[in-house]
Amino acid sequence: MTAPAPTSEREARQIEAAEETSMSGDDNVSSKTEGFSTRHASALMRTLGTPLAVLERGEGAWVWDVDGKRYLDFLAGIAVNSLGHASPVVAAVAARQAATLVHVSNYFATPSQIALAERLCRLTGAGELGRVYFGNSGAEAMEAAFKLARRNCVDGRHRIIALQNSFHGRTMGALALTGKASLQDPFRPMLAGVDHIDSTIAALEAAMDDSVAALVLEPIKGEAGVLPLPDGYLQRARELTRQHGSLLIIDEIQTGVGRTGEWFAYQHDGIVPDAVAIAKGIAGGIPIGALVTFGEASSLLIRGDHGSTFGGNPFATAVADAVLTEIEDAGLVQNAAVRGDQLRAVIQAIDSPLVVDVRGRGLMIGVGIADGRAQEVADRALEAGLILNAPNSDSLRIVPPLIIGDDEVAAFADLFARTLRSLEEPTS
Numbered sequence: 001m002t003a004p005a006p007t008s009e010r011e012a013r014q015i016e017a018a019e020e021t022s023m024s025g026d027d028n029v030s031s032k033t034e035g036f037s038t039r040h041a042s043a044l045m046r047t048l049g050t051p052l053a054v055l056e057r058g059e060g061a062w063v064w065d066v067d068g069k070r071y072l073d074f075l076a077g078i079a080v081n082s083l084g085h086a087s088p089v090v091a092a093v094a095a096r097q098a099a100t101l102v103h104v105s106n107y108f109a110t111p112s113q114i115a116l117a118e119r120l121c122r123l124t125g126a127g128e129l130g131r132v133y134f135g136n137s138g139a140e141a142m143e144a145a146f147k148l149a150r151r152n153c154v155d156g157r158h159r160i161i162a163l164q165n166s167f168h169g170r171t172m173g174a175l176a177l178t179g180k181a182s183l184q185d186p187f188r189p190m191l192a193g194v195d196h197i198d199s200t201i202a203a204l205e206a207a208m209d210d211s212v213a214a215l216v217l218e219p220i221k222g223e224a225g226v227l228p229l230p231d232g233y234l235q236r237a238r239e240l241t242r243q244h245g246s247l248l249i250i251d252e253i254q255t256g257v258g259r260t261g262e263w264f265a266y267q268h269d270g271i272v273p274d275a276v277a278i279a280k281g282i283a284g285g286i287p288i289g290a291l292v293t294f295g296e297a298s299s300l301l302i303r304g305d306h307g308s309t310f311g312g313n314p315f316a317t318a319v320a321d322a323v324l325t326e327i328e329d330a331g332l333v334q335n336a337a338v339r340g341d342q343l344r345a346v347i348q349a350i351d352s353p354l355v356v357d358v359r360g361r362g363l364m365i366g367v368g369i370a371d372g373r374a375q376e377v378a379d380r381a382l383e384a385g386l387i388l389n390a391p392n393s394d395s396l397r398i399v400p401p402l403i404i405g406d407d408e409v410a411a412f413a414d415l416f417a418r419t420l421r422s423l424e425e426p427t428s
């Protein structure tokens, strides 16, 4: 596929910059992608798989690879690029803040750090009793959550309950919370004290007692294939954790920041947690993570308990504050709800035998795929110019930028229908 003609001066400038970047690739190979992939394989650690494409620029919900192929990006850096690619909001605030103040250390405060913390206390519902810790990633937010839980290990409480098949990150504390043996096994022993239970209300009721310091959960399990908790689960979790003096810690790293059609997914259920972990979409792609504590939980971590050199720096916090302002001003939380419903209807209307079910909320969509063919569907979609992913063999995950409108929904409908139709043919 060749690149379409530039539609704006900005796009023309991007193409020029991208062409300059590509010049540094090896031109003696059949495609720039191949050249970069070879270099990737010999320079990057093997923790990463072979790249699906080598991307060099983007605009809105679209990205282009080094060979000029255009893709509709409905993965958005795995629920990160809330405002899409090359967002003018992110570009402007990042340039301004980079030319003003980037880093100062935790011996000092900055206006943007304070403003972002205040905004997060308001948006999460933590209010005046809320307190915010800033790190640089989701896993770091979960490390802080782990320490919070350990600080609640008093009065006989010593257990942390988490869910099987959950994902909370890959650092050792976050990994101990993650309910996947395949990720944990190579790195045992895990931190002690975490029990993983089934995601049913019955299993929760059986597990909860006065020995539980914290219950940690994702409202919708993203890495497991966009699997929502059962109806009523969060309310029951809130009741039981209150009853036993346990913290309710909600990992909104993937579900948060408007993605599900509320600022945070627990708000659909009308409950208030003791702590919420946030990262991914909060700064449109600039690394930052946060743990917001509520009420009495705000006094558990004390001076010296935790910290991070880069955490809460003026650069990342200024960008995050601007991204959240834009999400509020442009009504993108509501857009996520509306566009999510449209996309679910589009997927159902394709009426493909490959689609088993459509799950999730707002712009966090899971599609159940028949016969373990999810990776095949994702690969074929990529060939057609549509980026989505298959977290497991039965599920596709669709998490586009929150800014998508009619054009992107229509483009998705066309590309996804073509992808599914091409795979419905008997393979013989």
Ligand SMILES: Cc1ncc(COP(=O)(O)O)c(C=O)c1O
Residues within 6 Å of the ligand: 078, 137, 138, 139, 140, 142, 167, 168, 169, 170, 218, 222, 223, 251, 252, 253, 254, 279, 280
């Ligand atoms: C629910 C959840 N928690 C934690 C993490 C870890 O975040 P990070 O990759 O920023 O460390 C992720 C990342 O996918 C996630 O989806």
